[in-house]
Amino acid sequence: MSGDVHPNPGPVSTRSNSASSVSSSSTVETIDLSSHFSFMHYNVQSIKHKLETLYAEFKDFDILSFSETWLNASTLNNDLIFDGFHDPERKDRPANSHGGVLLYVKEQFRYKRRHDLEIQSVECIWIELITKTKRILFGTFYRPPNTTAPEHSLIEDCIHLAVDTGIPDIIVTGDFNINMQNPDVSRKISSLCQRLSLTQCISDPTHFTENSSSLIDIILTSNHRLIHASGVGVPCLDQQVRFHCPIFGLINFKKSKIHTFKRHIWLFDKGNYQLLREKAANINWHQLKHTNINTYTKNITDTILSISKSCIPNKDVTIRPSDPPWFPPNLKKMIRQRRRYYKKAQHTNTEHDWLKFRTLRNKIITTIRQSKEKNIHQLATNLKTIQQNSKSWWACLKSFIKPASSSSSSIPPLQDGDDIAEDDQMKADILNDYFRDQTLLSEPENIAPELKGDISPLSTMPPIQVYPDEVMTVLKTLPLGKAAGPDGINNRILKELCNELSTPLADLFNKSLTSSEYPDTWKEAFVTPIFKTGDRSVPEIIVL
Structure with a gap:
């Protein structure tokens, strides 16, 4: 919530052995959403026309849970997409367009819906978060004010099911419409906490009317040490007299940070290409030749980049996770x-x-x-x-009309046997190993098929010679607007220097062919995995 939260001194236990998980000296500045796994809940009283506000306010949290969404089947999931989050999990009230719960999880985290813990008539969503070090059951509930005793028993049964799974770390949040500051009615939650060894973490009022306040939005946990901090935030929706406040919690485990990275960019529209061609023409390319193909390739590459940087404006920029383009700067x-x-x-x-x-x-x-x-x-x-042009037209269209399956290019945690890869390097290694294995013969007894016809054992392929005019023809037809490869040489540079580079590159290609050596740098490539369908955590459903 952009730092817009009030930290609790610690969870207030509804059991006799009160427990505190964060000191009273905690301040809003000490709450770091970038390093701790975080979640929030908010009773929104109709979500459909409040999506932009809710996203702008809470997009830095890892789990967003909302109650009283007032959705029905006429609202499609594609109309509820948040950038950077998985498709929403939802449970609408079937009888009318009130009630209902909705939940979002950041794309960088793996989870699965636990329908087996959800009783049909109870407005709740259960998910199981799957991390490298632990599994956490997270439940979101809405309990209407007019809930009967049998209906309340079903809610308790639903939480019992979660406890019976044996997963030690359980978090329950939502609007229970039971004032925890009123001892006469809070017994319904207190007795449940005593039976199941749960701790209630919120102590400040969360709901306000014309002349009263109450604590009805709560966080329950089976492990009070799991909660690093919890509290009540500032109301951000236009709810005039009666309103709810959002509640939040931070979980005691570190999450992988989204790292920044450097990118070298070129301002090609401001380049001096006449000067570039003159510098390329004055270079003695013959002196760059070397008996080692890798050294030869490096000499050519470094020279092209050196003269290009002197004639085309360029700079290094740091790429950071950014706010959406419509996000107000102030x-x-x-x-x-x-x-x-x-x-x-x-x-x-x-x-x-x-x-x-x-x-x-x-x-x-x-x-x-x-x-x-x-x-x-x-x-x-x-x-x-x-x-x-057509490319920019489609890019513009896709920027606000995106299929749910392609809402982001980020790779979620990947399953690697019994392990889970959350680090970017580990993800890359898993995908690399998987696609490498696709080129191997699965059966050791497999042999190449027999060639038919008159095949002479002395047949040889004649030498291949690459000529400068052939290289020039190819360079002239290179498509523009494509990203450079690992060597950093953009097609725009090669196309502008098609005449000057035709002979040096032809000589380099011929050296590679006659020595039967392929430069190591040409074996490198930027590879983008593309999700197909199914479980995003399984490498087999990703294509290159």
């Missing part, structure tokens, strides 16, 4: 200001301060909505621009 600053207004209004409880808070809250909602609409309008305008 939004995080406004959220911090809203938090200050909320704290002051809570402290003074004056109509003036509450009005200031509500005004800024509504301004943030409007800003997010207008920014998203402006971005969509700009994309629509770009699509109508006839000057765009």
Whole structure:
């Protein structure tokens, strides 16, 4: 929530042996969503027209759970997609368009839906998070205010099923509509916690009306040491008089950080190609020859890059996980200001301060909505621009119309036998080993088929000679707009220097053919795995 949370001093146990998992000195600045696995829950009272606000506010959390979504079959999953998250898990109320729960999990985490723990008439979703070090059951619930005793027993049975799995780490969150600050009614949760050894982690009010407050949105855990921090956030939806606050929790295990990486970019539109061709023509390419094919190739490559960098503007940039293009640039600053207004209004409880808070809250909602609409309008305008080529037209279209199966290029954790690969290097090694193995003969007794016809054992292939004019023809037809390979030489450079490089490259190719050696650098490539269908954690369902 962009730091817009109030940390709890620690979970308040509903059992006699009270436990605390975070010290009272914790502050909002100490909560690091980038290193700890995080989750949140929010009663949204209709989600369909609040998706942009919810995504902007909570996209940094790893699990997003929402109750009272008020969805039905007329709303497709594709209309609920969040960038960077798996397709949403949902359970709508079948009888009417109220109630319902919805859950999102970040793409970088592996999980599976546990339908076997979900009782049909209970509004809940269970998932099993699968990490390298542990498995966690995570359940999201909505218990309506008018729940009968038999219906409440079914909710308890649902949680019992999770406990009976034997998985030691269980987290339950949601809106239970039971005020934990009222001893007379909180016994329903307290007795459940005592029987199942659960700890309730939220201690501050989460629901407010005209003249009262209550704690009805809760977090239960079977292992109080699992929760690193928990608390209640600032309400961010336009709920006028009666409103819920989001609740959050951080789990005590480190997650793999999304690393930044360096990329070398060229400003080809500002290049001096006449000067580039002059420099290439003045180079003594014959002096770059070497008996070692790898050294020869390196000399040619380094020379091309050296003269190109002197004639074409270029620089190294750091690529970081970025906000969506419609994300308002001043939004995080406004959220911090809203938090200050909320704290002051809570402290003074004056109509003036509450009005200031509500005004800024509504301004943030409007800003997010207008920014998203402006971005969509700009994309629509770009699509109508006839000057765009087909590639940029399709890129523009795909930027806001994306199939659910291709919403992201990130690779989730991969199953490697009994192990789970979460690190990027481990994922790359698993995929490399799998696709390498596809080229091996599976049976040792397999032999090559017998060749038919008159085949002379003395038949030889005549020498292959590459000529400069052949190289020039190929260089002239290279497609532009393609990314460079590992050697860093872009097609634009090769095409601009097709005449000057035709002879040096022909000599290099002929050296490789006559020596029967292939340069090591030419064996390297950037390979992109593409998900097909099925379980994304299985290497077999990814193609190159």
